[in-house]
Amino acid sequence: MASVDIVNVKKSFDRAEILRGVSVEIRDGEFVVLVGPSGCGKSTLLRMIAGLETITAGEIRIGDRTVNELAPRDRDVAMVFQNYALYPHMTVAENMAFSLKLRKTPKAEIDQRVARAAEILGLTNLLSRRPRALSGGQRQRVAMGRAIVRDPRVFLFDEPLSNLDAKLRVAMRSEIKELHQRLKTTMIYVTHDQIEAMTMADRIVVMREGNVEQIGGPLELYDTPANLFVAGFIGSPAMNMLKGTLETGARTGFAAENGSFVPLPPSAALDGLAGRRLVLGIRPEHIRIVADATEGFRVTARIVEPTGSETQVSAIADGADVIALFRERHSVRQGDELWLAPTHFHLFDAESGARVASISA
Amino acid sequence: MKKVIHEALFYLAVIVISLVVLFPFLWMLSSSFKTQTDIIAWPPKFIFDPTLQNYAKVFGEQDFLKYFINSTVVGGLAVGLSLVLGLPAAYSISRFTQKKLALFILLARLMPGISFLMPWYIIFSRLGLMDTYVALVLSHMLIALPIVVWIMSSYFNSIPVELEESAMVDGATRQYAFWAIILPMSGPGIITSVTLSFIFSWNNFMFSQVLSMEKTKTLPIAVYNFVSYAEVDWGGVMAAAVAIMAPAIVLTMIFQKFVVKGLTMGAVKG
Numbered sequence: 255m256a257s258v259d260i261v262n263v264k265k266s267f268d269r270a271e272i273l274r275g276v277s278v279e280i281r282d283g284e285f286v287v288l289v290g291p292s293g294c295g296k297s298t299l300l301r302m303i304a305g306l307e308t309i310t311a312g313e314i315r316i317g318d319r320t321v322n323e324l325a326p327r328d329r330d331v332a333m334v335f336q337n338y339a340l341y342p343h344m345t346v347a348e349n350m351a352f353s354l355k356l357r358k359t360p361k362a363e364i365d366q367r368v369a370r371a372a373e374i375l376g377l378t379n380l381l382s383r384r385p386r387a388l389s390g391g392q393r394q395r396v397a398m399g400r401a402i403v404r405d406p407r408v409f410l411f412d413e414p415l416s417n418l419d420a421k422l423r424v425a426m427r428s429e430i431k432e433l434h435q436r437l438k439t440t441m442i443y444v445t446h447d448q449i450e451a452m453t454m455a456d457r458i459v460v461m462r463e464g465n466v467e468q469i470g471g472p473l474e475l476y477d478t479p480a481n482l483f484v485a486g487f488i489g490s491p492a493m494n495m496l497k498g499t500l501e502t503g504a505r506t507g508f509a510a511e512n513g514s515f516v517p518l519p520p521s522a523a524l525d526g527l528a529g530r531r532l533v534l535g536i537r538p539e540h541i542r543i544v545a546d547a548t549e550g551f552r553v554t555a556r557i558v559e560p561t562g563s564e565t566q567v568s569a570i571a572d573g574a575d576v577i578a579l580f581r582e583r584h585s586v587r588q589g590d591e592l593w594l595a596p597t598h599f600h601l602f603d604a605e606s607g608a609r610v611a612s613i614s615a
Numbered sequence: 616m617k618k619v620i621h622e623a624l625f626y627l628a629v630i631v632i633s634l635v636v637l638f639p640f641l642w643m644l645s646s647s648f649k650t651q652t653d654i655i656a657w658p659p660k661f662i663f664d665p666t667l668q669n670y671a672k673v674f675g676e677q678d679f680l681k682y683f684i685n686s687t688v689v690g691g692l693a694v695g696l697s698l699v700l701g702l703p704a705a706y707s708i709s710r711f712t713q714k715k716l717a718l719f720i721l722l723a724r725l726m727p728g729i730s731f732l733m734p735w736y737i738i739f740s741r742l743g744l745m746d747t748y749v750a751l752v753l754s755h756m757l758i759a760l761p762i763v764v765w766i767m768s769s770y771f772n773s774i775p776v777e778l779e780e781s782a783m784v785d786g787a788t789r790q791y792a793f794w795a796i797i798l799p800m801s802g803p804g805i806i807t808s809v810t811l812s813f814i815f816s817w818n819n820f821m822f823s824q825v826l827s828m829e830k831t832k833t834l835p836i837a838v839y840n841f842v843s844y845a846e847v848d849w850g851g852v853m854a855a856a857v858a859i860m861a862p863a864i865v866l867t868m869i870f871q872k873f874v875v876k877g878l879t880m881g882a883v884k885g
Contacts, residue, residue, distance in 0.1 A: 304780075304784055305783075305784070306784070326780075326784045327784070327785070327787060327788065329784075333780075333781065333784045337775060337777055339775060339778050339780070339781040341778065341782075342800060343800055352782070352785055353785035353786050356786035356791075400781075404785070
């Protein structure tokens, strides 16, 4: 087990800059998820930790050792690839034993460790099969088993669940999390799926275009997103956003550019923000239905989607799309006119995108 | 009804095309069992008394066993050495995208072989290597090596790079990953390139004609033994040609099914 320090790491391919100075401190035993849209550099960063990509500038330390120049085999990390990368000509047992054989581990110990990993992952009956005779989920487990037997200092996962169907993905998510609790080894996990990030991580690193946008715990990112990008990326369905200005005169509220006026409760936190170009961010689940225009803004319901536990209403407010999520039951139908008010909202600077206030009504 | 006509036309086309393609082969095969008189008879004789005298000449009067050994040794060594040099080269071209190097190797294949012959003749004579296996093996490698490199580099392209990356993270050097992971998966590609380059060497006439004499004479050149100033012994030529073709055809038929088999299945999602 070891900590991983990423210090101002940069990566360029020819002239394209993939990482523009990324710093992350990963503590010993932590489960950190790197998340972001495709092309944000998250996989490249993971591959640099593994040693599969060179480091253009900066430093990566595993434990207290700088690994910049170390070959992958000397870093004592294990990696699970998106396509599993199982050796097709070896059985499940041979796949798992491969790394131990390379380390000249005694035969008895290899057998014992493979058997133990197989037991943890429920692969005991499949040990003599070849990868082609396994289902997607089983191959996934073998790939993890190959990592576990090594007892490495750090586990690296590169989108390991994206080739699985939705149901299996949820199950494997819990399994990996359980595995982490059991092994307590440092894990770095790359995904583009924010739900995966939220449900599994101790801490999440949100990346975009080679930069770190925010580092924090799942709820921290949800409650206090650093900027518009994080606010829009974390949470599903995504946060509603309206551009406009704040008014604090005769009536307090947000005058959006589309013409909607969102009444807001007076608050000391709003002082000094009036007149500035801002973005109002309201999560769908932080919206309630109110009686009239004095309390809320007018929308027309376009699609109503009940799932039983909650009802999602897609509506239009003066041309802008608004999505609301209600846990309580309302008799809203398509075409209905409603007035909505936020129970909790965020304000972001329209220029920089930085969050300036988060207020509960 | 329409379907029947379509099917009939289809098989008619198959038969006609097969006849055109196979006619020279069948002509050769039948001539190898004819006497010289029957061969040159006009109109051609399709029904005749088969004779084995041509084959008796090939394996009796002529020392075809020696030529057979020569061809096998030259082909085997040319293909073997091409694999030793070509597999790592193909791997490097595939993984480090050395397109220029690949093109350079292809260039050797694109240039007419005859343009190499004169320089080779001079070089090999001065080195005293005429009529040796060394000269023949090296010249045949000119074709065998590009075949190996081109087939194998595209074959390696089809193997996911994550397999070696995984092995390298698991503790292997790149060389060991190539040896222990990539090569064992490359059977179909290797068999394809071996089959094609061996058949090339087996059938090669021009290089061997110039660079070999009696000691290292290969089979295609030995066919020439039946051609003299006075006459061409067509029966002997045909019987020798059949004897030469037989191993190549058998080899192709054996390995055809291996070539088609995909071994990478199960390596990745699929």
